[in-house]
Amino acid sequence: MGRRLTRSFGSTPALRSLLVIVALAVGISLAALPRLERYFLLQAAAREEATLRLATESLRGALNRTDVLPRLLAERPILARILRDPDNQGLVPYANEQLRQTALTLNVADIWVMDGDGLTIAASNYRRDTSFVGRRFDYRPYFTDAMTEGRGRFHALGTTSGERGYYFAAPILDGTEIVGVVAVKILMDEFEATWRDSPNTIVVTDPSNVIFLSDRTDWHFNSLGPIPEPALDTIAATRQYPLDRLQLLQTERRALTQGHDLLTVTGGDGREEFVTSTGLIAAVGWRVSVLTPTGPALLQARQTMALIVLVFLFAGLVAVLFLQRRARLVERLDQQRQHREQLERRVAERTADLNSANAQLVQEIEERKTTEQRLRQTQTELVQAGKLAALGQMSAALSHEFNQPLAAVKAYAENAATFLDRGRPEDARKNVGLISQMADRMASISKHLRNFARRPQEKIGPIPLLAVLGDALDLMAPKLKAAKATVHYDPPAQEIMVMGGRVRLQQVLVNLLSNALDAMEMMDRPEIEIAILGDGTRWRVEMRDQGPGLTEDTLTHIFDPFFTTKSPGKGLGLGLSISYNIVRDFGGTLAARNHPEGGAVFIVDLAQAPDQQAVAAQ
Known part of the structure; x- marks a missing residue:
């Protein structure tokens, strides 16, 4: 049977046409694979726009919150006093401890005070081995900018602590004279710890293309592009980054659409490919990029492509089966015509039986309705009989309740007549009132009995x-x-x-x-x-x-x-x-x-x- 079916398929022109159509559809689908991959890559990048906004806003918020701290701290009178008298052994320790407590309260890494030459006089980390006290930071831009422009901001690897951070500085005034600078440092490690929970890679690059922040620790201080010579001179002069760690990553970038690129990174982990979404923190010149691995998107595209091919194949198979069954159906039509009259006769016989059964069912339904009505009527009669039985059980007590008032009425009536004969109308009136009370009592009992005995409504x-x-x-x-x-x-x-x-x-x-x-x-x-x-x-x-x-x-x-x-x-x-x-x-x-x-x-x-x-x- 299987061989006959195969020969039949192979000799059917319609089957050969369908196979050609399916092959053509598969070819077109394979040719469309690059566009399909591009579509899923852009979808993946669009889904990560929220991650980009969250990372950018969290960094911007942290920088904005800390920006005002140096100016507020510079207003403390004790800072100007220790700069005027740096050898005061009673005042400087107190200032150190105040700075330490302030750093703990504000949740910042370090706070330190420098004189006009950049020498640290007091610092919140005075207890540590890496204390800033006695160290000079006049080479840092945040110090020189604070002294000359009234505000300093800078990001770098700490030369003393070895920790990456962002520095904020403000001048300390004594009257109208600038006597020193107060600086605040925040660490950026917490942001990277949060980013590691994401399947994506997040990098923050400065204007020199150096990666300053990233959840990929092996990328720290690497560069996504060439670093200009002037920028290298500035990095060396300000000791911003260790020059021996500045390396250029081997990258290849292709534009997908506006705002999104396809980035290929070749390094120790082999060849990695990402879709990039980039945002800008203009105040500090940072670019925040979310690198989404292309593997899941490409896999999804190929799975979709495979599904399309399977759908085409399935559609072709269904069409072949449909044509074959249609041919078989044509062959069976003649047989069906022969059996039609016989089937119509059988249907007529069955219809007669069904009509009879329906008539019997209708009769049974009517009988059931009649039975239910009788049941409800019987239940109502039982309810009424129960009430009458209850009245019968209470008859002796009710008789006693009626006899007492009647006897009292008779006695009060006789007394009233006697009082009238004796000319005592007030006493007679009282007896008549008592007779009225006895009548009301018997009327109340009679009302309850009448209400109880009447037939209840269904409502x-x-x-x-x-x-x-x-x-x-x-x-x-x-x-x-x-x-x-x-x-x-x-x-x-x-x-x-x-x-x-x-x-x-x-x-x-x-x-x-x-x-x-x-x-x-x-x-x-x-x-x-x-x-x-x-x-x-x-x-x-x-x-x-x-x-x-x-x-x-x-x-x-x-x-x-x-x-x-x-x-x-x-x-x-x-x-x-x-x-x-x-x-x-x-x-x-x-x-x-x-x-x-x-x-x-x-x-x-x-x-x-x-x-x-x-x-x-x-």
Whole structure:
């Protein structure tokens, strides 16, 4: 099969044309490789512009910060005094120590004071073996410039310390007379230490083309170009650099674009090639150059070139496969025409079966909807039946609550009639007022019973939690009183709006209160603790009884329908299941746990209403 496929490819004119196109595309891509390499080199140089700006600005900032220090130090009176009296053995040591402390504070390398002849009188490094005290620096330009122009700046290798640094100097005046010069030196090693963390090479060259700073220590004092003879004479006269270390690097430079060159350096490490980005620090005449190795950019260019070639090859292969498959497709079209009618018949048969299945599915969906409606209706009936059952359980206590006021009303009425007969209308009026109070009490009880017994609405919205809990406590008051129960409840000062339904939430709370009493039916003085807790987004009603608590098995099944721990005849086990579903419909949760000090705790967790000011009477 493989040999036939090869012969077929070799004999296909389209295949030969495609191979020619692919070969031509590869040739064009190889011819474009130099431009591609140049593009990636420029991209690499552009990415390092930020490194160049950072290096240039850090150097410029360090120089600018230190430039003002000599002028400020020259204003110290003690410096003029020691220059007037350099042999004062009490004053000079004090000045040395002051300069040392100042150097430490300002984080500079050295500070020293020279007289008009360049002789150092005091220095911050007076304790070191390489102390400047007693040494003459009149050959340094920073000294002569400070004496003649009022300001001196110079960079060089220290002749005493052997450390490269930048020098700043200012004249010391005594009145209007220049009596000496104060100089400050900063080291440049910290910049090179920072640059070594970069994959690039950073060099700083002075106007003489000498490399003064670089993270390549082997390049120090080398030159990227020829040093003019006058510059060599100046270097020798000022002892700026050691002449024996001045060497010319073998370099070759080609321009890539404005601001970027291709630099080739040949030395002890072999041949190295860089893309250069150069900036200028005009105040000191330095040029800062970032040398980016060309290896990664050239590798990226070649990888891109290889990828282009592979794409062309892949495209040619795909085209060949496409043409061959197209030929095979033409051969199969005839077979497909023969099978089309048979396929259409099968599709018609399958479509009939699918229509039948769809009709059956629609019927099942309608039946499911009907079942769900019946389930909701049944749940509503169970909720109403639960409330009526609760009213039945409270009937004895309610009867007692109604009988007491009625008996009192009758007694007050008889007393009022007697008082009227005796001509005591004020006492009769008081009895009539008491009769009105008894009537209000019975009306309040009747209102709570009417609200509790009515069918709840399905609507869910903001409801007042404290008012609902108060209604539930009022509704359960007769039963609580009959059981001699004490309710510990300290309501918050402000109303709390939560999401739910007023009547259904009242039923949940009544059910929990009733269960708490049932759990403590063997106690003489049952106690119920109610607490309301919240975090600003949700609110919890925690209701604790003093009963025996809940077993592990009870905690697992307590909210299951028809599960009850009560004795036969005292409950169907639907109350907590109904309450659980009611709270879940509100977007909340109903949970139970045992209290560490005994008894069970039931927690109703509800979401806070978006608008605390809204009151929905549901």
